[in-house]
Amino acid sequence: MKKPLWLVTGGAGFIGSNIVEELLRRGKRVRVFDNLSTGNMENLAPKGRFEFVKGDLRDPKACAKAMKGVTYVLHQAAFRSVPKSVDNPMAAHENNATGTLNALMAAKAAGVKRFVYAATSSAYGECEVFPQHEGLPTMPVSPYAVSKLAGENYCRVYARTFGLETVALRYFNVFGPRQNPESMYSAVIPRFMELLVAGKPLEIHWDGRQSRDFTYVANVVDGNIRAALAPSRVSGLTINVATGTNISLLDIAHELEKITGRKTEKIFSPKRKGDIRKTYSDIRLARRELKYKPLVKFPEGLRLTWAYFSAKWGKK
Ligand SMILES: NC(=O)c1ccc[n+]([C@@H]2O[C@H](COP(=O)([O-])OP(=O)(O)OC[C@H]3O[C@@H](n4cnc5c(N)ncnc54)[C@H](O)[C@@H]3O)[C@@H](O)[C@H]2O)c1
DSSP, X not given: OOOOEEEEETTTSHHHHHHHHHHHHTTOEEEEEEOOSSOOGGGGTTSOOOEEEEOOTTOHHHHHHHHTTOSEEEEOOOOOOHHHHHHOHHHHIIIIIIHHHHHHHHHHHXXXXXXXXXXXXXXXXXXXXXXXXXXXXXXXXXXXXXXXXXXXXXXXXXXXXXXXXXEXXXXXXXXXXXXXXXXXXXXXXXXXXXXXXXXOOEEEETTSOOEEOOEEHHHHHHHHHHHHHSOGGGTTOEEEESOSOOEEHHHHHHXXXXXXXXXXXXXXXXXXXTOOSBOOBOOHHHHHHHXXXXXXXXXXXXXXXXXXXXXXXXXO
16 A cells, blocks of 8 residues: 655745655655745755645646645645735735635545645734634734635635545744745844844844744644644644744844854834734644644754854855
């Protein structure tokens, strides 16, 4: 009998490529589906043997081809940026809402055993009750968050109404190796590191006291594999995957000063549209249902990330 086949959509991106690496390390059979819009093959470079299918979620035929023979889907592919979605709400909707529905339809038709979805803490948006647990109302404030929440709701409907096992994992600001630092839309940690290496001041939108439950990528990888293999009772659930801590942008700058021994200068600019003040996760449901616990805490994750980027840039 053939080994189960794992499909990682968005496998050439930041989180997806970290998942692929871990699956291959565990000896799994892996297929990657990606349109290479923000991902690239370099992320997958010498990681082992896997199958690559180039295609787009917005194309139902491409989704059907990708799902053939698949046992587990870890659906990471998305149009992933709050500011980009403010500039282009329709692109966010088509990739994230319609694209996820296409993937679910194809997964159901192909007889997939479990479909795990990369959902996001931005679903909580302006709901300022902390720590944030899955029973709170969703109050998205960006087109990105709306489109990702639509995908999450489609997952629940596919579990309840169509009998496909699904689990949605709400990630909270993920960081780590292979995150893209090279654009104005970049996430804050690789961007800070890039500025630091270039000897430039750290640019902080808002006052720097906005805070996030920054989660090192290995924790999210582990959460995905656990969600795929957990007992069937998890089907239809939405589960936070984070560390249960709360770090501000000023805290990151301070930690980076400790790690690198360099003093950081800071310049402040106005808040960006769609930004929220705070995320801070309650991870009790993940602990109970997935036996999840954060493997790598924030300071250690930041050290590992710095080691990766400084080695990479040192070689340039
Ligand atoms: N990075 C975070 O902090 C974070 C937080 C919460 C949720 N998420 C979710 O995690 C997932 C992965 O995010 P990431 O940070 O690795 O982003 P990323 O941009 O690095 O990866 C996304 C991948 O999907 C591919 N892709 C995009 N649109 C596609 C399409 N229409 N068809 C096929 N492939 C497509 C891209 O080429 C890329 O390889 C996303 O679903 C995102 O919404 C990320």
